Amino acid sequence: MKNTKGSLIRPVPLPDSASRPVVTPLSPSVVYASDTPDALDDQYEGRVHGYTYSREGHPNADVVAARLDAMEGGQGGVVTGSGMAAVSAVLLGLLKTGDHVIGGNQLYGRSLRMMKEDLPRLGVATSMVDPGDIVAMRAAIRPETRIILVEVVSNPTLAIADIDGLAALCKEKGILLAVDNTFTTPRGFKPFDHGADIVIHSITKLLAGHSDVMLGYVVARDLELTDRMRIFCVTTGMTPSPFDCWLAERGMLSFDLRFDRAQSTAADLADHLAGLPGVKRVIYPMRDDHPDRDRAEALLNGQGCNMVSFELDGGRAMANAFTRGAEGLSFAPTLGDVGTTLSHPASSSHRAMTPEERAAVGLSEGFFRVSVGLESPEDLKAVFTRAIEDAVAAS
Numbered sequence: 197m198k199n200t201k202g203s204l205i206r207p208v209p210l211p212d213s214a215s216r217p218v219v220t221p222l223s224p225s226v227v228y229a230s231d232t233p234d235a236l237d238d239q240y241e242g243r244v245h246g247y248t249y250s251r252e253g254h255p256n257a258d259v260v261a262a263r264l265d266a267m268e269g270g271q272g273g274v275v276t277g278s279g280m281a282a283v284s285a286v287l288l289g290l291l292k293t294g295d296h297v298i299g300g301n302q303l304y305g306r307s308l309r310m311m312k313e314d315l316p317r318l319g320v321a322t323s324m325v326d327p328g329d330i331v332a333m334r335a336a337i338r339p340e341t342r343i344i345l346v347e348v349v350s351n352p353t354l355a356i357a358d359i360d361g362l363a364a365l366c367k368e369k370g371i372l373l374a375v376d377n378t379f380t381t382p383r384g385f386k387p388f389d390h391g392a393d394i395v396i397h398s399i400t401k402l403l404a405g406h407s408d409v410m411l412g413y414v415v416a417r418d419l420e421l422t423d424r425m426r427i428f429c430v431t432t433g434m435t436p437s438p439f440d441c442w443l444a445e446r447g448m449l450s451f452d453l454r455f456d457r458a459q460s461t462a463a464d465l466a467d468h469l470a471g472l473p474g475v476k477r478v479i480y481p482m483r484d485d486h487p488d489r490d491r492a493e494a495l496l497n498g499q500g501c502n503m504v505s506f507e508l509d510g511g512r513a514m515a516n517a518f519t520r521g522a523e524g525l526s527f528a529p530t531l532g533d534v535g536t537t538l539s540h541p542a543s544s545s546h547r548a549m550t551p552e553e554r555a556a557v558g559l560s561e562g563f564f565r566v567s568v569g570l571e572s573p574e575d576l577k578a579v580f581t582r583a584i585e586d587a588v589a590a591s
Contacts, residue, residue, distance in 0.1 A: 223255045252430050256441035260399070263448055264413050267382035268395050273415030274426045275441060279378060279398025280306050281434040282412030286343065286374050286394055287311075289428030290421065293319030296341045300327035300357060301393045302350035304376070305545035311345075327357035328488060329417045334365060343394075344374045348387070348495065349379040352487030352541045352565035353558050354505050356488035359495060363391025364470075372421075378402075379531075383455045384499040396555055401500065401532030404447040405454050405569050409440045454534065454570060458502035461576060462568040466504045468577045474588035476509040476562065502569075503531065506523055508562035508584070510591040515540060524579055531567030536576060539565040 201293060206229075228247040230236040239246040247254055257275040260453035265273045276282045287310060291297060299311045301324040311322045323336045327346040344366055346357045359375065366373040374394035378401050387395045397403060399411035416422040429435075466480035478485075481492035482500035492500070508514050519527045526537045529544035539545065541559050554560070568576070 207448060220256065220259050220442065220445055222438060223486065225254075225430070226250045226436050239335070250438065251435045254441075255436050256438040256445070257436050259288070260411070260436075260441045260444050260448070261413065263445065264382075264397065264399075264403075265415065268377070268415060269386060269388045270395060270415035270417075270422075272419055272422050272426075273413055274422065274429055275399070275436045276412040276414065276429055276434045276501070277436050278410050278434075279304075279396070279400055279412040280310075280427070282396045282398070282414040282430075283307050283310065283345075283376070283480035285414050285425040285429050285434065286345065286396060287320075288318075288432075289316060289425040290372070291315070291320050291342055294340060294545065295343075296321040296323070296338045297343045297345060298323045298325055298333065298336050298341060300325075300346035300350060301325055302353055302355055303345070303347060304351045304378075305541070305548065307330045307345070307376070308546075309548055326355075327362065328355060328491070329360040330358055330365060331434070333362065337365075337369055337371065341369070341371055343374055345374045347375070347376045348385050349481060349492075349501065349503065351379060352503075352505055352539065352545065352563070354379075354481060354486075354503060356481060356486075356492045356495065359385075359387065377477070380501055380504055381451075381455060383452060383578060384459075384496055384501050388417060390495070394421070399444050402455060402458075403451055403532070404444040405451065405532055405534060406443070406447050407530060407533040409444045410448065411436050411440050411444050453500065457570050458568045459500060461503050461571070461573045462502045462566075463500050464573045464580075465566070465568060465576055465580065466500075466506075469504070469506050469580060469584075472581060472584050474508055474514075474584050474591075476507040479505040502567060504566040504568060506564055506566070507558075507560060508587060510587065511561040512542075514587045514591040515564070518564070518583050518587035521583035522579060524581075525583075531565070532550065533567065534570050536569040536571055537567045539567070541565060 238244045261273045261275045315322050325332050327337045348357055365375055372393040375392040376396045377387055380396045381402055393447050394416045397413040399413055400409055466478050469475050470478040480500055529539050542561050546559055
């Protein structure tokens with residue numbers, strides 16, 4: 197390390213080292229210094245790679261993007277400040293006034309809200325269609341349709357989209373197919389392998405996996421589209437936190453192990469719930485009674501993932517009794533944590549829908565979505581058994 201004379205504050209360089217850190221360093225700096233204006237030109241004009249201002253990119257975001265690119269088979273993906281920022285990068289970064297977009301009718305609640313309220317306000321027409329019904333999707337397409345946005349496994353009813361049929365339809369019509377792969381993750385499904393044009397993730401969920409990160413990711417098969425979304429993200433300040441990126445990378449190192457453990461437990465829990473008095477129905481992709489079972493098997497290759505939904509045969513009072521009795525489980529509107537979490541769509545993610553709209557897609561006051569974590573399967577089943585017994589007794 198060279199000595200720096202004088203009283204200047206910033207010029208002290210990092211110590212030299214013949215070795216390198218095993219863990220990716222956290223780089224919280226907002227700004228990066230260049231040697232000369234010519235050197236800065238070289239960075240902005242793409243002759244050399246470098247960082248300038250963290251809103252335009254920083255090392256920790258690039259590390260996370262590279263990991264997800266490798267997992268999804270993408271290139272140059274963009275890490276954003278949240279999953280909804282990634283959705284916004286697609287819908288607001290690629291669409292313009294006069295365009296039309298079709299969304300799956302069971303998207304995440306905020307995605308639905310953007311489709312129904314924000315895009316129409318900006319002059320983008322929207323339609324909501326069952327992503328498993330290719331005939332209905334074809335009928336909804338207009339000359340100005342630009343994008344179809346779906347989730348592989350819908351939130352929260354776990355319906356399976358006909359991705360192969362949608363990809364063929366989009367290719368025929370020259371429409372972009374954007375797939376939110378958050379529930380399934382790259383371990384359960386790879387959208388690019390099935391003809392998708394754009395892949396979206398909420399890294400916040402199972403990829404990071406510890407409920408301490410808020411990040412998203414988006415990548416397109418076409419590098420020019422990815423660049424357009426990147427520019428939009430930079431312009432609108434969808435910047436990811438370096439610390440969140442650093443935490444996310446740590447979480448992603450154990451992702452495969454966590455996914456496999458949670459998935460195995462989810463399948464066990466789904467079968468257990470189906471045998472409990474007071475449970476009206478259970479939804480899990482690999483169960484024989486799932487309405488999209490054959491499609492799930494074909495698309496997911498036996499991967500049911502870690503989400504289970506079920507419906508109690510009572511209303512809000514029974515739901516309240518159940519959550520009060522579920523000791524040790526977090527009742528919280530999230531998923532993908534190391535601990536199992538319970539979500540009640542009618543009071544959280546889908547509360548903006550009218551009761552009639554929720555009923556149309558099967559979301560009653562007794563409907564719960566479960567994000568299965570890493571607990572012992574037997575301990576988890578015991579907690580659900582007691583909580584549902586309490587709910588039945590209170591109803």
